[in-house]
Amino acid sequence: MRTESCGISELVSKYPFTRSGRSIIEEVGIRVSELMSREFEPIVNDALRMLEALIKNGEHAKLNFSVRDVAVSRYIAYVLTASMDKRIWRRIADSESKIFSNMVKLSYLNKPNLECIKEVARELELRIIGVGEVSSLVAKRLNLQGQVLMPKPFMYAVSIWDYLRNSPRNDPNWVLGTRPIIHGYILLTQHDVYRIIEEAVENKAITMISKLGSNLDLFKELIDSVNDRLKAIEESAPQVRYRVSRRVLPKGDPPCVTAIINELKAGGNPSHMARFTLATYMLHRCVAEGKEREECVDEVLEPFTHAADYNEKITRYQVEHLAGLRGGRKFYTPPSCQELNSLGLCPTNLGCGVKNPIQFIRGSTKVEGAE
Template sequence: MALDAVINSKNLLDMALERLRKSLAREPLNPRSCIDSPEDWAAAARLALYIAAATKNPYLLKRFADSESKRFLELMRKVPGIQDLRCKIEIARDLGVVAKPAHEVVTGIVVATFGNPVAVRWTSYLRYAPQDPFWAMINRPVVKGWVVVPLEDFERLLEEAYEEQILKTARENELAVGRVAASIDASLVEDLLKKYAHKPLKAPSQPAEGPHPPCMKAILDALKSGDNLPHTARFAIATYLLHRGWDVEQIVDLFRTSPDFNEKITRYQVQHIAGQVGGRKEYAVPSCETMNSWGLCPTNLGCGVKNPVQYGRKVTVKKSN
C-alpha cells in the first residue's frame, strides 16, 4: 500500500498511533487483527515505526523496536502455523539468520538433550546472541560451524534479529520518515514523547572516591545512550553504585533509560541486590576477574586493581602524589 494512502487514511493512522502507544506502554495486542486484516495490520505497523522515527528521539524508537520484537516472539509462539519449526526457519532466513533443524547437522545425545534443537550458523549466532555469558559460544555445542541451541534460544535469536531489522528499516527509509514527519500533526504524539522520551541521565560528573573505573563508565555510557544491557552489566552497575552510596530510587531512575524498563521489576531487583528483600543478602561488587570473564572489562584487566571499587581511590592517591 502506498505511503500517501496510508497517511491519508484516518483509520490506518488511528491504528498506527494506537500500535505505537501500546508498544511504548508494553500493552498486549490482539493477534486476531493480524489474522483477520493482515494488510491493514502491516501498513499500520510500518506507519507506527515511521512515526516513532519521525520523533527523532532514539530512545523512544529503541523502546518501540524492543517492544515490537517481544510481541513478534509472542506471535511466533502462539499463532498457529508459525509455531512449526520449518516456518520459523523460513522466518529466520528472511531476517538474515542461517539455520536448519539440528538433526541435519548432528545426531545422538545433543539432539536428545535439547528435545527439538536448531542448528544456527556461527556467524548468525555471534551477530544476534545477547551479550551475556550464558550465550558465550564456548558454552554451546558447535559442530562444523553450526551452533546447536534449544528451540527457545533460537526464538530469542530471532527476537534480536527482528529488533535489528526494525531499526534498520527506519534508517534505510529516511525519505519516508521525513514525509511522515511533515504530514502528521506533531501534537498527536506529544503525550507519548512526554511520557516515554529519554530523560538525560543525572549522575555526578566527578563522584566521591574518585572517577569511575573504565568498566563501570562504559556501562553508564551505554545507559546514557539508551542501550539494552545484558543482565550481568545491570547487576554489576547496581552493586557498584550501591557501594558508592547511591540509594535504590536513584538506581531505578538510572535504568529508566533502558528500552525494556519495567519499574516494578527493576525496583525489586535493585532492592534484592541491596539486601532489602528476598534473602536479605547484600551482594558484593563483582571482582575484576569476574567482570573480565563476563566480557565487561574494556582494558582486559589493565587497571591494576582487583575490584572496580578500588579504582577511584587508586587514581585519587596517584594524582595527590
C-alpha cells in the same frame, strides 16, 4: 510446510519487515500523498494507538485491538517512530521483538516443530536448520553411512553469519567461542532459537525505522498533523520521563562500570551480570557518600532508564532487593574483578590493580566479600 499450515501466517503478516508483511505493503502500494486522506485516517489512528501501547507498556502492550491492515498500520507507526528520539526507536524495537518471539514460543511451547521454526526464520531471512540436517552434512562430507551423533540438548543450528548478526551483544553466554560450531553452523537449544528470533526481529525493526528516518521529508505533512499527539506519547515513555536528570557520575569509576553505563546510554541491552554489577557498585558508592540506602535507590535507577526494556516498577524492586531493603535484607557487593574478567566484562583484562570494582570508591580499602 508453509506458514499457513504452521498457524503463524497471521503473526508474520502483521510485520512490514517479514516476507509476508512486505508483500502486503507492496500490494497496498502506499502513496505518501494518500496518507492524509480520509481513507487512511483509521489506519493512522491505529498506528498511533499501537505506538502508544508499545512505548508505555513494552512487551506487555495489549495489541489485540481490532485493526485494519495491521502491517500497514505498523509501517506507519515505524514512520512516526523515526521522527522521535532514538531511544524510542530502541524501545519500540525491543518491545516488538519480545512480543513476536513470545507469540512464536507460545505457538510451539509443548510441541516444537522444526519445519515451522524454519519457516518463521525464513520470514526473517535467517537460515535455521535442524541438528539432523547438520549431522547429515557432516556424514556426507566424511563419507560416512547414516548420521553423526550431535551433542544434547541442541535441536537447531543457525548459519554462523546469521548468528554473528543476531546473537545478543555483550552477553558472555553468547560469545562465539562458547558455542559448538559444526560445518559452518552454530548449534542452538530450543531456548536459544527463540532468542535468535527475538534479536533478528529487533534488528529488522531498527533497520526499517532507520531507513524511514533518512526519508522523513516525504512524510513531513503526516508527522506535522499528529505532532502534538506524538509529543504526548513520547513523554509517556518510562526512560524519557527521566531524561531531565543531569547527574554526572564522579571521576574515578572503574572501567567496567563506565563501559556498562555507556552501553545503556547508547540504547544497548547489557547482560544480567553487567546490570547487577552496575547496581551494586552504585549503591555502595552512594552509601559511601553518607546517604541512606533508601535515598540511593532513585540514583541507581537513573542509568537504567536508558535501557530499551526499562520497567520502573521491576527495576526499582530489584535495586531495593540488592540494597537489602527487601527479601533476605542482604546488601549485595559487586562481583570480583576475576569473575567479571571471566565473563568478558572487564575492559582492561584485570589491569586496574584492584580485586573488586568497589575498591574504586574513595576510602574503600577493604570490603567484606570483595576479595
